[in-house]
Amino acid sequence: MGRLLDRINSPEDLRRLDIPGLAQVARELREFMIQNVSQTGGHLAPSLGAVELTLALHYVFDTPRDKIVWDVGHQAYAHKIITGRRDRFHTLRQYGGLSGFVKPEESEYDTFGVGHAGTAISAGLGMACARDHLREDYKVVVVVGDGALTCGLSFEGLNNAGALGKDLVVVLNDNEMSISRNVGALSHYLTDIITAPMYNRLKNDIWELTGKMSHLGRRVRSIVARIDQGLKSIIVPGLLFEKLGFRYIGPVDGHNLSRLIRVLTEVRKFKGPILVHVITKKGKGYKYAEEDAPRFHGLGPFDVETGRSKKQSLVPTYSELAGEVVVEIASRNPRVVGITAAMSLGTGLIQLAEAFPDRFYDVGIAEGHAVTFAAGLAIRGLRPIVAIYSTFLQRAYDMIVHDVALQKLPVVFAIDRAGVVGDDGPTHNGVFDLSYLRHIPNLVVMAPKDENELRDMFWTAVSYDKGPTAIRYPRGAAVGVPRKPSPEILPIGKAEILREGQNVAILAIGSTVYPALEAAERLETRGLNPMVVNARFVKPLDEELLRELAGHFSLLVTVEENALPGGFGSAVAEFLADNGYRDVRLLRLGVPDEFLEHGDRGLLLQLLGLDGQGIAAAIERELSFHEKGSRFDWRRLFGLGEREKAEQLPAHHGK
Ligand SMILES: Cc1ncc(C[n+]2csc(CCOP(=O)(O)OP(=O)(O)O)c2C)c(N)n1
Numbered sequence: 001m002g003r004l005l006d007r008i009n010s011p012e013d014l015r016r017l018d019i020p021g022l023a024q025v026a027r028e029l030r031e032f033m034i035q036n037v038s039q040t041g042g043h044l045a046p047s048l049g050a051v052e053l054t055l056a057l058h059y060v061f062d063t064p065r066d067k068i069v070w071d072v073g074h075q076a077y078a079h080k081i082i083t084g085r086r087d088r089f090h091t092l093r094q095y096g097g098l099s100g101f102v103k104p105e106e107s108e109y110d111t112f113g114v115g116h117a118g119t120a121i122s123a124g125l126g127m128a129c130a131r132d133h134l135r136e137d138y139k140v141v142v143v144v145g146d147g148a149l150t151c152g153l154s155f156e157g158l159n160n161a162g163a164l165g166k167d168l169v170v171v172l173n174d175n176e177m178s179i180s181r182n183v184g185a186l187s188h189y190l191t192d193i194i195t196a197p198m199y200n201r202l203k204n205d206i207w208e209l210t211g212k213m214s215h216l217g218r219r220v221r222s223i224v225a226r227i228d229q230g231l232k233s234i235i236v237p238g239l240l241f242e243k244l245g246f247r248y249i250g251p252v253d254g255h256n257l258s259r260l261i262r263v264l265t266e267v268r269k270f271k272g273p274i275l276v277h278v279i280t281k282k283g284k285g286y287k288y289a290e291e292d293a294p295r296f297h298g299l300g301p302f303d304v305e306t307g308r309s310k311k312q313s314l315v316p317t318y319s320e321l322a323g324e325v326v327v328e329i330a331s332r333n334p335r336v337v338g339i340t341a342a343m344s345l346g347t348g349l350i351q352l353a354e355a356f357p358d359r360f361y362d363v364g365i366a367e368g369h370a371v372t373f374a375a376g377l378a379i380r381g382l383r384p385i386v387a388i389y390s391t392f393l394q395r396a397y398d399m400i401v402h403d404v405a406l407q408k409l410p411v412v413f414a415i416d417r418a419g420v421v422g423d424d425g426p427t428h429n430g431v432f433d434l435s436y437l438r439h440i441p442n443l444v445v446m447a448p449k450d451e452n453e454l455r456d457m458f459w460t461a462v463s464y465d466k467g468p469t470a471i472r473y474p475r476g477a478a479v480g481v482p483r484k485p486s487p488e489i490l491p492i493g494k495a496e497i498l499r500e501g502q503n504v505a506i507l508a509i510g511s512t513v514y515p516a517l518e519a520a521e522r523l524e525t526r527g528l529n530p531m532v533v534n535a536r537f538v539k540p541l542d543e544e545l546l547r548e549l550a551g552h553f554s555l556l557v558t559v560e561e562n563a564l565p566g567g568f569g570s571a572v573a574e575f576l577a578d579n580g581y582r583d584v585r586l587l588r589l590g591v592p593d594e595f596l597e598h599g600d601r602g603l604l605l606q607l608l609g610l611d612g613q614g615i616a617a618a619i620e621r622e623l624s625f626h627e628k629g630s631r632f633d634w635r636r637l638f639g640l641g642e643r644e645k646a647e648q649l650p651a652h653h654g655k
Pocket of ligand 1: 341
């Protein structure tokens, strides 16, 4: 007999099964996910933990008419597989393949696009209100993890939902884990509920007993209901959700299919806001994922038998190096503290947590709070380093402006995963930070070209006391250059000339510096001799150097792993326009004004033309375009014997 899973092409097929049949599908789903994700990489542990919950939700609710709204969407692999995407599941996170998150363009079962945490309650409440406005009839079921519940946004949603009183089911998928162990008072509160089942058992027993007392039952039940409130406040610590206007149901074993189905069937009949507290185990059903849920939260391809990752780079990642230098600085400067918003592993700040546990703060998935918290630390004399991914720091824009920059507080922003992240796709690309930081007064914005400069920049940032600083660096392995023995404090706002040249100057920032050097070498073989500048700073710009370049070069080329609107190239364009350099041509290379699809980071950079070959080709195209337009003949300028006529280089900068 073949797999039962192969016959599940939509939730309709599930609804024909009995509980043993569903349990078999759950087993097959796990096996299928493990095999596939071992090839593609992905968010395995969250999805393994949500298998029974997913089956029960689609079994009980009438999807796609009823709307399941996933938070983050990284736990939804089972959802994808049973909603008609099984045959394409092997393309997960690959260019042109299935997204790693929930995405409405992919399926009618994907009700809301996600990737960032904490959005589901607000979005689900919006849907519930739209339903009522339009007099439609369906259920909205939000699935939110205990980690995502630490987001302020989740609480804003709960607060509003409780007051509006709409029909809304919030399923709290509580595995006591964020990526690492969940943190904060709320997680203690949830643990208390799980570990204090006495109240729930007591309540159920009384309820059943009074239900059996036919004639007196009703009156006794209403008295019990009143006592219940008092009892609860004694035995249940809090009553948080009920006080917020939700009916609280739980805790329910999230791996017990028949129990889940029974509870959800009841819940489906209820009106008003309901919170169902479901307890699951992250990584459920795969030994290695259960044992090491943080690593299996999201990982690259791995060996199923051993659980070991397949790709092991010899060059450390920027995140690991950042963690290393933060510890190095913290060991010399007792005022330095580190802050992460639930990403201690991803940002490398785990190293600080291990070396100086009392100088490390994991504030939960609360990026805005992390920044204002850092402002508070800084204003009272500490030197906080806030390590947050570029995409998640978008959440904290106002806090950077209002709480940090306006007050010139010396907070260091360590902006990880800046640029194209690749497999996680458009929700996770960090291509906007140069644009959303560059216009903030008092902020210094820099990007290192390699591991040595990363270290220099952290030291530079901590030594700078006039205001905040931001260092942005990409995902993945650093360049692999030999390490310098000691760091150097860089002059603020000074670029570095890496290669001298004539007529064309390439100004690159951060991760694009080495590709720019490669482009220059390629162009040399074509008879060109471009200058290459490592800009280092996007704010302040090296205006002195720009003036010289604008006076000597006919073509300036900027290269950045950031959106073109508002980025580094825009800064140079503004400088040229504002200073009357009307004759200097500027070619801006970067990420176009559109959301990028998911896929391998290297492939995407190549498609964007941000690798050495692409940069060289763009410069050649630009020059030949102008040649055809007969405004500029680079062959005449750079070609046979004419080179010596070209202008001399400006003086050295940066060092
Ligand atoms: C705003 C934001 N910050 C950080 C992240 C990174 N992130 C993805 S999942 C996750 C943990 C979520 O925990 P939980 O909601 O409990 O789901 P679980 O993975 O435990 O199933 C984090 C921190 C994110 N997606 N969005």
